[in-house]
Amino acid sequence: MEYSNIVGMPSTETLQKLRSTELKALTELWHEKKGELENSGEYRNFIKKMQREWAIETGIIERLYTWDRGVTETLIEQGIDASLISHGGGISRDEAENIAKMIKDQQDIVEGLFAFIKGDQPFSEHFIRSMHERLTAHQHYTEAMTADGKLVQVGLLKGRYKEQPNNPKRRDGTIHEYCPPELVSDEMEMLVKLYLEYDSKIEPEILSAWLHHKFTQIHPFQDGNGRIARAIASLVFLKAGLFPLVIRDSDREDYISALEEADSGDLSPLVRLFAKRQRNSVLSALGIQQQVVQAKHSKQIISNAIALLMQKSRAQKAQIKSIYNVADKLHEIVKTKILDIQGELDAELRNIETTSSDTYNASFKSANNGDESSHYFRRQIIDMAKEHSYYANTESYKSWSRLIIFTGSIFEVVFSIHGYGHEDNGVMVVSGFTFEKIPSEDGSEHTDTKPSHPDLFQFNYLESESDITIRFEDWLEEAITFSLAEWQKTLV
Structure with a gap:
């Protein structure tokens, strides 16, 4: 050149x-x-x-x-x-x-x-x-x-x-x-x-x-x-x-x-x-804020406590909470996308003749924030958080959607929405992962959890909802493609 x-x-x-x-x-x-x-x-x-x-x-x-x-x-x-x-x-x-x-x-x-x-x-x-x-x-x-x-x-x-x-x-x-x-x-x-x-x-x-x-x-x-x-x-x-x-x-x-x-x-x-x-x-x-907030010296603890109380009194608190509305909308986008895939995939799988009495199928489940089952997948969420070096905060908000594919073994694609870091700081993530449940001789199930995308999807309250949505739809498309490719590997 x-x-x-x-x-x-x-x-x-x-x-x-x-x-x-x-x-x-x-x-x-x-x-x-x-x-x-x-x-x-x-x-x-x-x-x-x-x-x-x-x-x-x-x-x-x-x-x-x-x-x-x-x-x-x-x-x-x-x-x-x-x-x-x-x-x-x-x-x-x-x-x-x-x-x-x-x-x-x-x-x-x-x-x-x-x-x-x-x-x-x-x-x-x-x-x-x-x-x-x-x-x-x-x-x-x-x-x-x-x-x-x-x-x-x-x-x-x-x-x-x-x-x-x-x-x-x-x-x-x-x-x-x-x-x-x-x-x-x-x-x-x-x-x-x-x-x-x-x-x-x-x-x-x-x-x-x-x-x-x-x-x-x-x-x-x-x-x-x-x-x-x-x-x-x-x-x-x-x-x-x-x-x-x-x-x-x-x-x-x-x-x-x-x-x-x-x-x-x-x-x-x-x-x-x-x-x-x-x-x-x-x-x-x-x-690093987490380390500062968790400082052990009494003066620092008092200073941090006062700062936290002042922060809670600010109008910014309501602005931070507004990110949960965006999280709800992203959750709906995931549900809609996975339901479309599940319907198409389920119809195709059920047409496959198997050598056993089992019928291949695809199903969908989800939990909104506040639902009784919203705490599911805690171990996998923590595993993914460790891989991406952050603290997964599921105290204030947690929702998930899952695609379950049965072809003799069970393969799942899960997307979890939760907070980033110890504080309620207005930063949230969507973490995607896949795992296969493989029955073992002792009756237990072996799972191998893998990320559905090389990157987390991060969003916060200072970014416009429209910009977040545009970025998320691109990320989700890549994550689902990656996940389905991972499923295909298990069939070989």
């Missing part, structure tokens, strides 16, 4: 389609809650761990080093330590020391981003180049390809734009052409100019994706471009009062694919990925 000079944002119509109403509502909710948490030790610890994760993962995604997620989680919890890297990653002590220095350089970068937004330093080429110099403080070499196709180690230019082409071979074997060295300075000047025009005018998930992609198209440095791209994308979110952009190793395939789609003119996959990662960060931050 030949290099094309960078251009500005897509059309206004396209920008409207790219924006994430879910992230916008979550951002507003976070800005409401943030003041209650900023001065707590729990929140400061949360930010420190997020900075560590950013520093570790931004190198893993580039394959500067690699190990399993357990090592990453240990380093996030305990800090960047060469002995932990050596022991957990099966790496020599000398190599672990070098990796630890590299990660600490990357941690300095993300910590510097937090400082940058509090100061008055402008976003500029000088800022980007100086960030690259700090990032590569302990990286002295990079790989380059000779004319005859051999990889060799060459000295790394730190804080200076590339002097030779750095065009990689893509997964399909084609050569991707980045900006020629002689045009880099002009293109970077244009990138900074366009960013400053868009700053604070474009939604952060769109601006960060655009800035990240355009920077990677230029690829101004000899090495370290991906890490700098994720740093400046993080800067956009931090300026919007959000969090650094953490792209995990588990996101790598989606991340690379989204960048390739952006190369072809479609920015939407990259925007969706960035919005998803930011959404998860906001939800994790909101969960």
Whole structure:
């Protein structure tokens, strides 16, 4: 793919389609809650761990080093330590020391981003180049390809734009052409100019994706471009009062694919990925409230109790409760959708001749909030909550719908609507899961619970009902398709 000079944002119509109403509502909710948490030790610890994760993962995604997620989680919890890297990653002590220095350089970068937004330093080429110099403080070499196709180690230019082409071979074997060295300075000047025009005018998930992609198209440095791209994308979110952009190793395939789609003119996959990662960060931050509220010291308990009493007296309480009306409507959407599928599937199954006296069939059941059976599936709901790292609150609201498919064994598809987190905070989720009941010799039933969608569906009281409904119908369609595909696997 030949290099094309960078251009500005897509059309206004396209920008409207790219924006994430879910992230916008979550951002507003976070800005409401943030003041209650900023001065707590729990929140400061949360930010420190997020900075560590950013520093570790931004190198893993580039394959500067690699190990399993357990090592990453240990380093996030305990800090960047060469002995932990050596022991957990099966790496020599000398190599672990070098990796630890590299990660600490990357941690300095993300910590510097937090400082940058509090100061008055402008976003500029000088800022980007100086960030690259700090990032590569302990990286002295990079790989380059000779004319005859051999990889060799060459000295790394730190804080200076590339002097030779750095065009990689893509997964399909084609050569991707980045900006020629002689045009880099002009293109970077244009990138900074366009960013400053868009700053604070474009939604952060769109601006960060655009800035990240355009920077990677230029690829101004000899090495370290991906890490700098994720740093400046993080800067956009931090300026919007959000969090650094953490792209995990588990996101790598989606991340690379989204960048390739952006190369072809479609920015939407990259925007969706960035919005998803930011959404998860906001939800994790909101969960910190639980730790603050549960503080053990008496003064903190009294302070929290008073704050809770004041909160209950606010008019906001009624607004938070209004989300239950939206939950009821989503519950009706699920019921209608599953009933349609059940009716069609049941008719087809009953026409199948079986070798036993049993008749294959599909049935439907549901429980509205407040129904006697609304407490069903508590174990499965908790299992899914653990998988998605949140507390499933079924005290104030719980409803579910289930599709039951009998073909000798029983396969169920369940959608549960309940609260997110310990508090009645106006944040709710729809959790979907499937399981198969398989009779065993001792008369018990074995079940294997699986999520019906890779993501939870989250909604809160600050997002309009119409926006929630549009998002939910898309999510539900994907979840049902995934669930039925899972059922089909059990038939083989």
